[in-house]
Amino acid sequence: MTDATHDPALRSWVASANGHAEFPIQNLPLGVFTPPGGGAARAGVAIGDMILDLAAAPVAEDIREAAAGGSLNAVFALGAGPRRALRERLSLLLSDGGGQRGAVEPHLHPMAGCTLHLPARIGDYTDFYVGIHHAVNVGRVFRPDNPLLPNYKHVPIGYHGRASSVRVSGTPVRRPKGQIKAPEAEAPRFAPCERLDYELEVGIWIGPGSALGDGIPVGEADAHVAGYGLLNDWSARDIQAWEYQPLGPFLAKNFGSTISPWVVTPEALEPFRIAQPPRPPGDPAPLPYLLDPQDQARGAFDIGLEVLILTAAMREKGIAPHRIALSNTRHMYWTVAQMVAHHASNGCDLNPGDLLGSGTISAPDTGGFGSLLEASRGGKEPVPLPSGEVRRFLEDGDEVILRAHASRAGFASIGFGDCRATVLPAN
Amino acid sequence: MTDATHDPALRSWVASANGHAEFPIQNLPLGVFTPPGGGAARAGVAIGDMILDLAAAPVAEDIREAAAGGSLNAVFALGAGPRRALRERLSLLLSDGGGQRGAVEPHLHPMAGCTLHLPARIGDYTDFYVGIHHAVNVGRVFRPDNPLLPNYKHVPIGYHGRASSVRVSGTPVRRPKGQIKAPEAEAPRFAPCERLDYELEVGIWIGPGSALGDGIPVGEADAHVAGYGLLNDWSARDIQAWEYQPLGPFLAKNFGSTISPWVVTPEALEPFRIAQPPRPPGDPAPLPYLLDPQDQARGAFDIGLEVLILTAAMREKGIAPHRIALSNTRHMYWTVAQMVAHHASNGCDLNPGDLLGSGTISAPDTGGFGSLLEASRGGKEPVPLPSGEVRRFLEDGDEVILRAHASRAGFASIGFGDCRATVLPAN
Numbered sequence: 118m119t120d121a122t123h124d125p126a127l128r129s130w131v132a133s134a135n136g137h138a139e140f141p142i143q144n145l146p147l148g149v150f151t152p153p154g155g156g157a158a159r160a161g162v163a164i165g166d167m168i169l170d171l172a173a174a175p176v177a178e179d180i181r182e183a184a185a186g187g188s189l190n191a192v193f194a195l196g197a198g199p200r201r202a203l204r205e206r207l208s209l210l211l212s213d214g215g216g217q218r219g220a221v222e223p224h225l226h227p228m229a230g231c232t233l234h235l236p237a238r239i240g241d242y243t244d245f246y247v248g249i250h251h252a253v254n255v256g257r258v259f260r261p262d263n264p265l266l267p268n269y270k271h272v273p274i275g276y277h278g279r280a281s282s283v284r285v286s287g288t289p290v291r292r293p294k295g296q297i298k299a300p301e302a303e304a305p306r307f308a309p310c311e312r313l314d315y316e317l318e319v320g321i322w323i324g325p326g327s328a329l330g331d332g333i334p335v336g337e338a339d340a341h342v343a344g345y346g347l348l349n350d351w352s353a354r355d356i357q358a359w360e361y362q363p364l365g366p367f368l369a370k371n372f373g374s375t376i377s378p379w380v381v382t383p384e385a386l387e388p389f390r391i392a393q394p395p396r397p398p399g400d401p402a403p404l405p406y407l408l409d410p411q412d413q414a415r416g417a418f419d420i421g422l423e424v425l426i427l428t429a430a431m432r433e434k435g436i437a438p439h440r441i442a443l444s445n446t447r448h449m450y451w452t453v454a455q456m457v458a459h460h461a462s463n464g465c466d467l468n469p470g471d472l473l474g475s476g477t478i479s480a481p482d483t484g485g486f487g488s489l490l491e492a493s494r495g496g497k498e499p500v501p502l503p504s505g506e507v508r509r510f511l512e513d514g515d516e517v518i519l520r521a522h523a524s525r526a527g528f529a530s531i532g533f534g535d536c537r538a539t540v541l542p543a544n
Numbered sequence: 545m546t547d548a549t550h551d552p553a554l555r556s557w558v559a560s561a562n563g564h565a566e567f568p569i570q571n572l573p574l575g576v577f578t579p580p581g582g583g584a585a586r587a588g589v590a591i592g593d594m595i596l597d598l599a600a601a602p603v604a605e606d607i608r609e610a611a612a613g614g615s616l617n618a619v620f621a622l623g624a625g626p627r628r629a630l631r632e633r634l635s636l637l638l639s640d641g642g643g644q645r646g647a648v649e650p651h652l653h654p655m656a657g658c659t660l661h662l663p664a665r666i667g668d669y670t671d672f673y674v675g676i677h678h679a680v681n682v683g684r685v686f687r688p689d690n691p692l693l694p695n696y697k698h699v700p701i702g703y704h705g706r707a708s709s710v711r712v713s714g715t716p717v718r719r720p721k722g723q724i725k726a727p728e729a730e731a732p733r734f735a736p737c738e739r740l741d742y743e744l745e746v747g748i749w750i751g752p753g754s755a756l757g758d759g760i761p762v763g764e765a766d767a768h769v770a771g772y773g774l775l776n777d778w779s780a781r782d783i784q785a786w787e788y789q790p791l792g793p794f795l796a797k798n799f800g801s802t803i804s805p806w807v808v809t810p811e812a813l814e815p816f817r818i819a820q821p822p823r824p825p826g827d828p829a830p831l832p833y834l835l836d837p838q839d840q841a842r843g844a845f846d847i848g849l850e851v852l853i854l855t856a857a858m859r860e861k862g863i864a865p866h867r868i869a870l871s872n873t874r875h876m877y878w879t880v881a882q883m884v885a886h887h888a889s890n891g892c893d894l895n896p897g898d899l900l901g902s903g904t905i906s907a908p909d910t911g912g913f914g915s916l917l918e919a920s921r922g923g924k925e926p927v928p929l930p931s932g933e934v935r936r937f938l939e940d941g942d943e944v945i946l947r948a949h950a951s952r953a954g955f956a957s958i959g960f961g962d963c964r965a966t967v968l969p970a971n
């Protein structure tokens with residue numbers, strides 16, 4: 118349900134917000150920042166080129182208190198009601214004609230001078246695998262005769278990742294070392310990763326969550342999502358190929374993951390909800406615990422996703438970041454509500470600040486690969502760059518930038534803000 | 545290196561400690577408890593049937609402060625030096641003739657009246673797979689023609705588990721529901737687990753740890769281990785069989801894990817260190833980053849492990865818990881130092897309070913299976929119990945009890961304390 122906060126005619130007295138590609142007044146994403154003058158980290162809201170300090174702004178007392186803690190965990194725990202009320206309040210405070218400019222303006226900080234932090238203390242990080250085109254493409258590389266396993270269309274496949282090594286956008290990622298075994302080699306060697314890759318994912322921040330044993334019905338699952346971000350699940354493909362059986366990826370993934378600093382709320386994304394695309398004929402229906410009519414009707418999203426790359430040579434030559442993939446959240450085989458309900462279906466507890474990754478979201482066409490493994494066909498076909506360079510996998514100095522924008526006729530476009538990080542050479 | 549704190553002749557003025565099967569003065573394990581009168585949770589030391597309040601006892605100021613926080617994270621972070629000094633101090637304070645009884649006795653609480661808590665806030669939980677006999681036995685059930693994958697003897701295989709659902713011994717475990725697909729069925733159904741199992745593991749608590757990107761050399765890895773416990777990695781075998789490919793176990797494991805409340809220190813286990821058993825002829829040598837002469841010479845442990853079961857019917861008839869497996873930590877194919885060094889070898893950060901599981905430790909003989917999956921040959925051969933019942937997998941009301949004791953001529957035996965939990969019916 119959209120409301121007055123989504124009105125595309127709404128304008129803010131924060132001039133940079135009007136027509137802003139990421140953070141117009143219709144967005145209002147949450148994050149954690151330190152102001153230019155220093156001080157404690159606190160929660161804030163992005164508005165144009167500015168950040169509003171939520172711990173000091175004239176918003177509800179429970180929000181102000183939760184915002185002062187240096188992470189969004191307490192805000193996430195408040196749940197959808199207070200978050201919706203906050204959106205309405207912020208929309209009023211920041212809008213032209215809201216009459217609140219005098220009370221609000223002292224608590225605005227220029228974003229360029231602020232330090233942005235990880236939005237929450239991540240309790241557990243779970244990575245799903247709901248991008249079906251990615252699953253097929255990667256399955257083809259690792260299991261040519263058997264790309265999509267029989268469980269894929271029944272189970273929202275997921276696994277536990279490493280919470281401790283998730284870093285906020287802008288933090289460089291060090292190329293990992295690990296055991297690598299070439300197919301023709303007799304034994305593995307320990308060496309710097311030679312097949313470093315990115316993965317284009319949406320991050321899902323958990324709100325109130327559930328107690329151990331309780332579960333979350335799929336029809337109630339959306340109420341446990343606090344917001345969305347962009348996630349780069351860096352992957353060492355050579356380490357992965359050797360280590361991943363039988364228990365799944367481990368050191369190939371846990372050397373670092375990058376999350377965008379801004380948490381786009383479910384409310385901001387409300388206009389961009391779509392029906393879950395119909396399953397191809399012959400695909401099984403989801404089991405009842407994953408099936409909710411409302412979720413089928415409005416549980417998916419139409420959000421454009423991009424991957425850009427900026428190599429060291431491009432940077433030197435003044436060449437702009439080059440887009441190497443364009444995808445969309447509509448290519449998720451399972452909705453976020455299905456992921457959440459499945460995760461809790463065995464009684465596993467979910468907690469405020471838990472992070473879910475969607476898994477890599479590739480489009481079905483060759484311009485929409487969410488990883489280099491797919492774009493280079495397992496390293497066989499070099500991907501050309503405008504600098505004259507090519508990439509099969511990432512090289513030191515490469516910066517990977519993920520972006521997301523939701524657009525729809527009759528609504529203001531909103532963005533997620535960059536998720537970016539540069540590859541450092543191995544130690 | 546053993547010292548005066550290991551002297552088997554050492555006696556305590558806490559009478560119950562002398563000859564105590566678990567907690568003689570030579571053990572001194574750390575835990576977190578609430579005293580009989582209530583109050584804040586704090587760190588304590590088990591001595592016989594008593595717990596010494598570490599936040600109040602006459603020990604070093606940094607320990608007292610760290611002990612007051614309601615978890616052992618801050619104590620773990622102090623590292624090996626302060627922990628060794630604490631052991632020496634406690635040995636003196638609690639020993640006959642130490643002359644400190646008057647100052648110490650007011651801070652002792654009867655363990656039976658105390659509530660024991662999870663020893664630490666677990667940041668990340670990683671489960672390894674170093675019990676080679678278990679790996680072979682289980683591999684045979686899931687992959688009859690290919691039980692041990694080619695990477696097993698090169699890579700200390702591990703994967704990330706769920707930190708949020710680890711509970712302290714005594715907390716019941718609810719039977720999970722999940723997707724189950726019989727081999728002959730066309731499609732899965734969502735139902736209570738029918739093949740619920742335990743797994744006998746050693747838990748390893750991480751001490752200081754390492755920063756992202758740094759790594760931990762295998763020769764220094766032991767300095768990052770704060771202590772040891774017993775871990776039951778409850779497993780839903782039917783859910784596992786259907787979900788685990790290609791990304792590993794997820795809902796089959798994350799509905800609950802049980803850890804013992806006492807953290808047995810590396811110092812207490814010093815007399816029970818042994819050489820890493822020689823690899824069978826033909827096995828590859830570990831890669832250099834996993835190989836340290838000192839670790840090969842003294843990096844393994846000789847600790848007896850037991851699994852006992854107590855069914856509801858046995859409880860009613862007054863039949864004592866029945867031992868169904870006897871194993872030993874010497875059946876670990878990789879040392880703890882190798883697990884830690886491998887985990888950090890790609891730069892993954894480890895943090896105080898992280899928990900590693902060894903993976904199930906089965907003995908090579910039929911009396912030493914660390915799971916029912918192995919003992920019942922995948923559910924085919926019922927395991928007889930003294931009540932006349934049999935078990936292929938666990939039934940509601942079954943209590944599983946893990947125990948561990950280290951014994952060696954010339955040294956006092958020490959125990960880990962029970963790791964136990966009862967199965968509740970599915971919701």
